[in-house]
Amino acid sequence: MQMILRAFDTVLVELEEVREIFERELSTDEPAIADIIEQVGKFRGKMLRPALVLLCGKLCGPIKQSHRIIATVVEMLHMATLIHDDVLDEAEHRRRGKTINALHGNEAAVLLGDLLLSHAFSLCSQLQGNQAARLLSATTNVLCEGELLQLIYRGYYELTEERYLEIIDRKTASLITVSCLLGAQESGADARTAQAIEKFGNNMGMAFQIMDDIMDLTGDEAVQGKTLGTDLVKEKLTLPVIHYLRSSDSSQRKRVEQLLMEKRGSEYERFKKQLISSGSIEYARRRGREFVEKAQQALLEVPATQERELLEDLAISLIA
Amino acid sequence: MQMILRAFDTVLVELEEVREIFERELSTDEPAIADIIEQVGKFRGKMLRPALVLLCGKLCGPIKQSHRIIATVVEMLHMATLIHDDVLDEAEHRRRGKTINALHGNEAAVLLGDLLLSHAFSLCSQLQGNQAARLLSATTNVLCEGELLQLIYRGYYELTEERYLEIIDRKTASLITVSCLLGAQESGADARTAQAIEKFGNNMGMAFQIMDDIMDLTGDEAVQGKTLGTDLVKEKLTLPVIHYLRSSDSSQRKRVEQLLMEKRGSEYERFKKQLISSGSIEYARRRGREFVEKAQQALLEVPATQERELLEDLAISLIA
Numbered sequence: 078m079q080m081i082l083r084a085f086d087t088v089l090v091e092l093e094e095v096r097e098i099f100e101r102e103l104s105t106d107e108p109a110i111a112d113i114i115e116q117v118g119k120f121r122g123k124m125l126r127p128a129l130v131l132l133c134g135k136l137c138g139p140i141k142q143s144h145r146i147i148a149t150v151v152e153m154l155h156m157a158t159l160i161h162d163d164v165l166d167e168a169e170h171r172r173r174g175k176t177i178n179a180l181h182g183n184e185a186a187v188l189l190g191d192l193l194l195s196h197a198f199s200l201c202s203q204l205q206g207n208q209a210a211r212l213l214s215a216t217t218n219v220l221c222e223g224e225l226l227q228l229i230y231r232g233y234y235e236l237t238e239e240r241y242l243e244i245i246d247r248k249t250a251s252l253i254t255v256s257c258l259l260g261a262q263e264s265g266a267d268a269r270t271a272q273a274i275e276k277f278g279n280n281m282g283m284a285f286q287i288m289d290d291i292m293d294l295t296g297d298e299a300v301q302g303k304t305l306g307t308d309l310v311k312e313k314l315t316l317p318v319i320h321y322l323r324s325s326d327s328s329q330r331k332r333v334e335q336l337l338m339e340k341r342g343s344e345y346e347r348f349k350k351q352l353i354s355s356g357s358i359e360y361a362r363r364r365g366r367e368f369v370e371k372a373q374q375a376l377l378e379v380p381a382t383q384e385r386e387l388l389e390d391l392a393i394s395l396i397a
Numbered sequence: 398m399q400m401i402l403r404a405f406d407t408v409l410v411e412l413e414e415v416r417e418i419f420e421r422e423l424s425t426d427e428p429a430i431a432d433i434i435e436q437v438g439k440f441r442g443k444m445l446r447p448a449l450v451l452l453c454g455k456l457c458g459p460i461k462q463s464h465r466i467i468a469t470v471v472e473m474l475h476m477a478t479l480i481h482d483d484v485l486d487e488a489e490h491r492r493r494g495k496t497i498n499a500l501h502g503n504e505a506a507v508l509l510g511d512l513l514l515s516h517a518f519s520l521c522s523q524l525q526g527n528q529a530a531r532l533l534s535a536t537t538n539v540l541c542e543g544e545l546l547q548l549i550y551r552g553y554y555e556l557t558e559e560r561y562l563e564i565i566d567r568k569t570a571s572l573i574t575v576s577c578l579l580g581a582q583e584s585g586a587d588a589r590t591a592q593a594i595e596k597f598g599n600n601m602g603m604a605f606q607i608m609d610d611i612m613d614l615t616g617d618e619a620v621q622g623k624t625l626g627t628d629l630v631k632e633k634l635t636l637p638v639i640h641y642l643r644s645s646d647s648s649q650r651k652r653v654e655q656l657l658m659e660k661r662g663s664e665y666e667r668f669k670k671q672l673i674s675s676g677s678i679e680y681a682r683r684r685g686r687e688f689v690e691k692a693q694q695a696l697l698e699v700p701a702t703q704e705r706e707l708l709e710d711l712a713i714s715l716i717a
Contacts, residue, residue: 109549110542157511164484164507184548187484187507191477191514192541198518199534207522210530214519221512222430228504229429 084387085123088131091140091148095127098149102196113189117156125285126151126253130260132391133274136384138264146200147209147263151256153197154217158224160190209259216255223247232312234334238319242283245290250282257281273378277388280375284368284395290315291361294349309345312337316361317352324355366396404707405443408451411460411468415447418469422516433509437476445605446471446573450580452711453594456704458584466520467529467583471576473517474537478544480510529579536575543567552632554654558639562603565610570602577601593698597708600695604688604715610635611681614669629665632657636681637672644675686716 085092103114127148134144164186194217201210226244230236257278261271293308294317308315314322322330336344352358372392376385405412423434447468454464484506514537521530546564550556577598581591613628614637628635634642642650656664672678692712696705 105542107542107546110545113545113549161507161511164503183484183503185545187481187510188541188545188548190507191481191510192538192545194511194514195534195537195541198521198530199538201518201522202527202530202534204527207524207527207530210518210522210527214515214522217515218512218519221508221515222425222427225430225433225505225508225512226427228508229433 084132084391085128087384087387088128088135091131091145092124092127094145095124095131095148095152098145098200099152102149102153102200103192113185114192117160117189117193121156124152126155126256128391129253129256129278129281129388132384132388133257133260133278134264136264136274136379136382136388137261137266137270141263143204143209143263144260146204147213147259148256150197150200150209150213151252151259153193153200154213154220155252157190157193157197158220160186160193162224164190209263212255212259216251219247219251223249223251227313230314232338234314234322234330236314236319238316238323241314241316241319245283245286246279249286249289250279253282253285254278270379273375276375277372277379277392280368280372281392281395284365284372284392287316287361287365287368288395291317291358291365294352295358306345309337309348310340310342316364317357320360321352321355321357324357362396369393369396404452404711405448407704407707408448408455411451411465412444412447414465415444415451415468415472418465418520419472422469422473422520423512433505434512437480437509437513441476442479444472446475446576449573449576449598449601449708449711452704452708453577453580453598454584456584456594456699456702456708457581457586457590461583463524463529463583464580466524467533467579468576470517470520470529470533471572471579473513473520474533474540475572477510477513477517478540480506480513482544484510529583532575532579536571539567539571543569543571547633550634552658554634554642554650556634556639558636558643561634561636561639565603565606566599569606569609570599573602573605574598590699593695596695597692597699597712600688600692601712601715604685604692604712607636607681607685607688608715611637611678611685614672615678626665629657629668630660630662636684637677640680641672641675641677644677682716689713689716 103117105111105114130144130148130151131140134140164183198210198214201213204210223244223246227248230240230244254275255278258271258275261274266274290308293306293315307313309318318333322333325333333348335341336348369392373389376389376392379385423437425431425434450464450468450471451460454460484503518530518534521533524530543564543566547568550560550564574595575598578591578595581594586594610628613626613635627633629638638653642653645653653668655661656668689712693709696709696712699705
């Protein structure tokens with residue numbers, strides 16, 4: 078899943094402005110805190126969510142300062158969740174070996190994430206009116222519930238596809254959806270366009286998480302630039318594994334459950350190959366493609382501009 | 398430090414309404430999440446911050462729905478920080494022994510705190526205008542920086558009293574101050590009264606944290622209902638220790654530093670006695686009393702109502 082650059086190129090100037098707002102908002106006169114905030118940089122990704130705010134904004138009208146602020150807010154919220162995801166339980170901590178910052182690692186990560194959440198809402202409160210703040214905080218309510226559900230369902234081998242989709246809808250699609258929707262609304266999109274953009278964002282978000290989950294099983298760490306295979310370690314059931322388990326007989330299922338429960342890391346590679354040969358990876362990919370198709374369909378309801386084309390390219394790039 | 402009940406009695410009905418808003422805001426149709434949210438109950442304290450919003454509100458005029466909402470918000474923010482404080486680093490985790498929820502303990506605590514933060518800002522965004530949201534999010538920015546500073550200065554034996562006071566101002570007094578100020582402002586307090594109430598809150602907050610820090614060294618767990626002595630374990634330097642170190646010669650200082658660094662728990666009791674006999678506890682208490690006196694002075698600027706008397710009682714009860 079390599080995001081094509083053209084979509085980002087179109088909003089390159091605005092993304093740079095978003096970066097400036099981001100840094101200005103987090104600036105502090107405490108050098109020691111500034112040092113810690115600098116670590117946030119290592120979590121900075123391709124800024125998909127800000128790009129969606131800006132592209133959906135451009136699709137419906139001119140970009141305003143409120144777009145840049147909202148784009149900064151969604152990136153801050155996203156990074157806060159990434160950083161808090163990084164808080165490890167004791168067992169994992171040990172398994173991964175003691176890092177230099179092991180002593181204060183978890184605590185610093187928690188506080189840094191909190192600082193980002195706080196500044197995100199602080200930026201929100203600087204917007205005119207509180208409609209965006211309402212929508213964004215309602216979204217983080219949903220997002221947090223999604224993360225909690227994901228935690229609750231760890232190691233639950235009866236997790237259904239339906240429930241999995243509900244969880245990723247909350248924890249991932251929600252913020253991507255609201256990024257698109259607010260981008261459009263801030264440009265004064267009419268109700269029909271806003272609804273179509275919202276639908277686009279939701280399906281794009283679903284596809285994004287499914288493909289990301291597949292990547293965790295099949296990807297190359299060097300290419301992706303992040304640690305992969307962590308879902309198996311955490312007994313986080315994703316679509317390929319859910320499909321594999323439901324297509325298995327009881328003895329096969331038992332074997333997989335034991336492999337994951339006992340964290341037999343040495344057998345992960347063999348299991349991943351089984352997921353491929355059994356067609357479970359391909360099944361998940363197909364589901365991902367279906368969401369991308371729905372995202373494309375939703376776009377048919379919006380004006381056929383250059384931005385619409387770029388949004389479509391962006392959705393397609395997820396499954397490329 | 399036993400909060401007198403009279404102040405709370407005056408706002409008992411409103412505090413009950415705050416509890417209802419709290420529970421309604423966090424209600425969810427996911428039973429598993431509801432179970433986790435129920436755990437929040439165990440962190441619920443005496444609701445000092447909501448009581449201050451309500452008392453300062455009553456002092457300046459009638460209580461409105463916005464008071465109740467703000468009171469709920471400050472309690473949610475406070476509880477989020479309590480829960481996130483509970484996230485332990487690996488070392489501490491081990492020292493305290495594995496609890497039942499050790500496997501997901503840290504992660505659930507992080508997410509639960511996030512959920513509270515999110516709902517706090519969600520409630521904020523339901524208020525008319527965004528002045529309260531601005532002030533509250535600016536406060537959480539400051540609060541997070543205070544928590545980060547506290548973490549950074551752990552084990553730093555040159556910590557000065559001045560710097561300690563700056564840290565507790567940010568991490569504790571900030572939210573208590575804004576609770577008082579918003580309570581007054583929502584009742585339409587004039588500028589002079591609002592300023593006096595703000596000053597009261599700040600000094601009350603400073604005294605509160607100093608006395609809480611003393612309690613951690615001298616208190617009785619059974620009476621306080623919480624684990625004490627954790628500051629020494631965490632090498633968190635508080636006022637009595639800062640005073641002791643600066644009054645010591647270099648060999649004494651060295652001994653204390655080693656005792657704390659090497660976490661010689663068996664010597665903590667002897668060290669606590671030294672803090673008492675050396676007058677360091679008494680010194681900290683005197684500083685606490687000075688802040689209470691300043692809080693009382695600030696109140697002289699506001700109308701002499703029953704609420705003013707209760708606020709004064711509340712401040713005095715900190716050092717009783």
